[in-house]
Amino acid sequence: MLEAGPHGTKPRRIVSPHNIMLYGFLIVAALYWLLPLYVMVVTSLKGMPEIRLGNIFAPPVEVTFAPWAKAWDSACTGLYCEGLKVGFWNSIRILVPSVVISIVIASVNGYALSFWRFKGSEVFFTILIFGAFIPYQVLIYPLVIILRELGLFSTLGGVILVHTIFGMPILTLLFRNYFASVPVELFKAARVDGAGFWRIFFQIMLPMSLPIFVVAIILQVTGIWNDFLFGVIYAGTRNFPMTVQLNNIVNSTQGVKEYNVNMAATLLTGALPLIVYFISGKLFVRGIAAGAVKG
Amino acid sequence: MSSVVINELSLNFGNVEVLKSLNLDVAEGEFLVLLGPSGCGKSTLLNCIAGLLDVSAGQVIINGINVTWEEPKDRGIGMVFQSYALYPQMTVEKNLSFGLRVAGLPRKEIRDRVDRAAEILQIGALLKRKPGALSGGQRQRVAIGRALVRDVDVFLFDEPLSNLDAKLRTDLRVELKRLHQRLGNTMIYVTHDQIEALTLADRIAIMKDGLIQQLDTPLGIYNRPENRFVAGFIGSPGMNFMQGLLECSDDQWQFSTEGLTMSLQDYQFTREPVQGTPVEFGIRPEHILIGDNAASQPIQSVIDIELIEPMGADTVVWSKLGGSSFTLRVDSEAVLSKDQSLPVGFSAARASIFSSADGLRV
Ligand SMILES: Nc1ncnc2c1ncn2[C@@H]1O[C@H](COP(=O)(O)OP(=O)(O)OP(=O)(O)O)[C@@H](O)[C@H]1O
């Protein structure tokens, strides 16, 4: 028999001051971020006459995809009028090798630094981490000289090398901390079983570190895709990434400003990181959290 | 023949000396337990034997081969860890066979060995599961199985049972003992559980501060501890100690402490006693008799009961004697009450006496 009074699950009030505050804030924040996006999408779907009416919040009366097509295919970036597609493929060609190379090296680094301590490995790690705090503007000019000496200045290889180098400290830190949370006895057991450096890495550590690889891939993909500075400086005109070409389209001084084309071009450039976030948001959070709990 | 020999082994972590020129000789087929307080270097010693730590000085010899510089896999050892250390992404079967696959054994041989280990440890039904889907006891079985399949001569266990609950620990302890009898391998087993040590071991090595204090059979350690540390460490509740002096009157050695003199007629001296040496007299709580039995003992006294702790099988009584705290272990049938005076008796034959100066047995 139950006595009178409270029993079972405590009822929750949906409309409480706490919830009003919380959801009020979330809604305002969401509007703040979504409004510009809305304006961009709407504008990119309008024709120029409609834009000249000046009502930026109004939905398009006549939906047209012409600005998107122009932005992709024939907008003028400086001297050439081939649209963003050139920049898109350049960005891909920079992105894929940079992401793969930097993550491969950093994961092996992090693994070696956690498990195969060698004399001076702590010092090596400290120096590497220190690298993360050097303002990279300081390194731009020395790197120009180094790349020129190597014959890599203004080449695809050059900009890939730069991205790999600058990604190294933070990625190594990420991987080292992840592997540091793996019980060392697991590593010892594998060594007793006769596995060596690479076998332990590939057969034991890799299968259990998928989340941290996802985190690293997201960090690198968005970081490198959004990069402008290194692309301008090191890639050379023929290899300009998408961000640089976007800038050239938007800031071109000839003729009328085609707002709809500019908006479409911007959305196209931002599409990849957006897609990455949407697909992997959950994995990302899980991966970040995985570093904090003991395996 | 000796299975594992350790010669003057030292190991430093930076400036910290963890093992100090340690010597140990383990016979073939022996079950040796390393017992000692936390941080005394038990795991470190085991890791040195396994080759997981580079020694600073000294040698490790396994089956007559000097393996000091060998890789862990080439030493003929298998190791079981406290945290199981199973590979989380592999099934039990893959966990068991990993070492064999690394060694490149033929498929058939691998299957046979895995099946045999699974049969011995009764984990056949679990082969397709991942470690995450096993209970603690099952995981530890798999971990033992991983050492078993490798057909090694020496098993190293680092506190394999201490993550398990009391009941399971007892069960697995018995199973381990059976396993040892069945396989006849040399086993070196680290624990800080005295019961495990006393029940499993052929010989126990008591360690402290990176040195072996005493290496002896369980009974030897229990009955004739070589120094004050070993005497105090083994036994629960611990041995009773009284500070006092060795004295000789009428050719009879006596131990005297405040207001109390005890005859040492039955005590077997290890060293020649010296008149007036300050010593500690130790007697185990379970060697003190009460009631009618007390009257027949050479040393007798009366104590006031301060506290009674019933433990089920027996009862522990707390009191004072000769200025020090004094516990005794009596049958739980005995009718006792607090503040009661209780005549007690014991014999110096079961006592241990240690020099206060160096802590060694007198
Ligand atoms: N990697 C290391 N670096 C520095 N000191 C260490 C390291 N590993 C262990 N030690 C020290 O060596 C000593 C012995 O450690 P060890 O792990 O062998 O103790 P233990 O006897 O196994 O203790 P427990 O019963 O708690 O497992 C400890 O004082 C510990 O602090």
Ligand SMILES: [Mg+2]
């Ligand atoms: Mg230990």
